[in-house]
Amino acid sequence: MKGFIVSLRPAKNEDLIVTLLEEQALRSYYRFYGARHSILQLGYLIDYESEEESRFMPRLRRVSHLGFSWLYRRNRLMLWQQFIGLFEPHLRDAQTLDPFYFNLLLDAARRWEKQNPKRIICEAAHRLLDFEGRLHPPQSCYICEKPLGEEVALMTALLPAHPQCIYGPALSRKKLESYFETGKTAWLEESEVDYLYRLVLKGL
Ligand SMILES: [Zn+2]
Structure with a gap:
C-alpha cells in the first residue's frame, strides 16, 4: 500500500504513531522503534505493509520511502510539510476517503520540484474547496x-x-x-500569492 505521512506522534520507547493519507482512508499505524528501520518524516510518501492486530492499531511493516528529488531542498521540504500538515486536521473525522485527496497530494508532489510551491498550494486549495x-x-x-x-478581503x-x-x-x-474561475494563479503577483498561501495555512 502507499500513503503520505500526514502526522507523526511519539509513543512510548521512541515508537511512533504514524497517520497516513491513503487512497481510500486516513489511517493510523504503530511503528516500533528499531535502529535498522528507515527514518520516517512528515510528508514522506511510503510504500508499506500493514500487520493487523485485533486489540490495537495495525503495525507498519516493510516500509520503503518513495523519494522526490526536492526532499533534499530544505525550503521546499519545509513548505511541503506545512502543506501536508493541513490534511490530518481536515480529514480526521472521515470514515473513508475519495481518492481525490491522495491524488491531489501526488499531483502536487510531482510538480513541487519545478514550480513555485506556494502557487501549487494555492491551486491545490482551490481544487479541494471546489471538490468539497x-x-x-x-x-x-x-x-x-x-x-x-x-x-x-478573504x-x-x-x-x-x-x-x-x-x-x-x-x-x-x-x-x-x-x-x-480558473483555479490558476498565473495572473497573481508574488505578494498576492503570499497572501493566499498564508491564508490557506490557517486551515482548509
Ligand atoms: Zn461585509
Missing part, C-alpha cells in the same frame, strides 16, 4: 451578505468579505475572480 463544494466566488460578503466592491477557507467587515488586507476583485 465550498468555493465562494467573490460576489457578496460572507459577513454582511452585501455585494462586494473592487477590493475584497477569510479562512477563502471566504470573501468586505475589508472593513473583517479588518483585513484586500486584493483586487478582478484578479481574485480569475483565480476563482
